Amino acid sequence: MLPAWLETVSEPVLQATQAPSADALHGELLRQWGSSEVWRLSYGLRSVIVKRGTDAQSGEGTAYERFVIPLGLPAPELIWAADGVLVLADVGRVTLEQEPSAEGFLAAAGLLAEIRSHAVSGPTGFAPEHVKELADRIGRISFDVAPLTEALAALHQQAPLGVVHGDFVPKNLVTDGTRWTAVDWPLVYLAPHLSDLYTLIRDAVALGHDRGPIVAQYVESAGADPFLVDRQLLVGGACFCLRALDFVIAEGLRTIPGSEDWIDPLLAELEGLVEQLA
Missing domain, CATH: 3.30.200.20 (Phosphorylase Kinase; domain 1)
Incomplete structure (x- = not known):
């Protein structure tokens, strides 16, 4: 075939x-x-x-x-x-989705630190004003997203821009048994947040793995400030939810059967993250 x-x-x-x-x-x-x-x-x-x-x-x-x-x-x-x-x-025949081991998630955190280590110059791909633009376009958000706008603006002052893969999830993390590689790059952009680490942890926790070691692995590999990483994770998670909702409504409803069922959980997830930023 x-x-x-x-x-x-x-x-x-x-x-x-x-x-x-x-x-x-x-x-x-x-x-x-x-x-x-x-x-x-x-x-x-x-x-x-x-x-x-x-x-x-x-x-x-x-x-x-x-x-x-x-x-x-x-x-x-x-x-x-x-x-x-x-x-x-x-680059390999085994994905983290196929073999979702704790060691694989730790390796992926190290891979993300490598991706974020590359020095980049702007412009940002997720400006603070983009939060309201997306929220208005989605049209189903009933809560105030201003705390996210403010947190994202502050993060642009506190952290450098870095590469955001945009779909850093187990199905896109591949190994040949020696080296891990990230595949599927059409959504890549630059931003100071850590939505990639958020989505990696999100899937790991759903599979029963602990969050702490994955964050610790990223912090150690990147030489990052753990307090700043926590903020980058919250902001990144909220930005991920916004982008995911925008995709589902603009494209997913047309191309992916069952994607309507993703909307309410993503809205609830976004609301919870914005509340933590307030």
């Missing part, structure tokens, strides 16, 4: 895998959403990942050009990209 659109990437795929023809390739569908489709194509021991994205997922090639390649971020090597379709190096 091969993707119907293989012809558009056949040349770089055949070159990377050294397959004699497309018919010789083995195809494995890894993920299929309304806005993205991901395959592993292999010939013998050689394999590549091919992705096709639309809507929010279509900008990964640009994200590589703007952030991943210039900063040398721990991401799969980009082999080829055009028109929302990418060919990427295959």
Whole structure:
């Protein structure tokens, strides 16, 4: 089984895998959403990942050009990209979602510290005024988001901008048994908050792991101020909820069956985080 659109990437795929023809390739569908489709194509021991994205997922090639390649971020090597379709190096067959061990979550915290260690220059991708813009666009928020706006403005003064992956969750953390890599970069931007650490911890706790060691691993690996990290986590969590709600309402309701059920829990999560910031 091969993707119907293989012809558009056949040349770089055949070159990377050294397959004699497309018919010789083995195809494995890894993920299929309304806005993205991901395959592993292999010939013998050689394999590549091919992705096709639309809507929010279509900008990964640009994200590589703007952030991943210039900063040398721990991401799969980009082999080829055009028109929302990418060919990427295959960095491993096991994700943290498949094997959600405590050691894996600690390794992911260290990986995030590596990502955040890269010096960047602005502009910010999440300005304080963006909070109200998103809240107005979402249209279902019945509580005051001003504490988040104020906290985010303060954080821009207290912490440097850093790379935000934007979807730092177990399904996007891959290992080859030796090294961990973050995949799926179309949502990357710059901000002073730690929404990536928040989402990592969020999933870890849901799976029964303790929050403390993961935060401690990040603090140690990054050489960060633990008190500032706590603030970055709160602000980052609230920013994550806002972005997730905006995505669900603008795109997810159309492309992801059942995403309507995500809205109320995200609103409650956002309200709880904003209350802690007040």
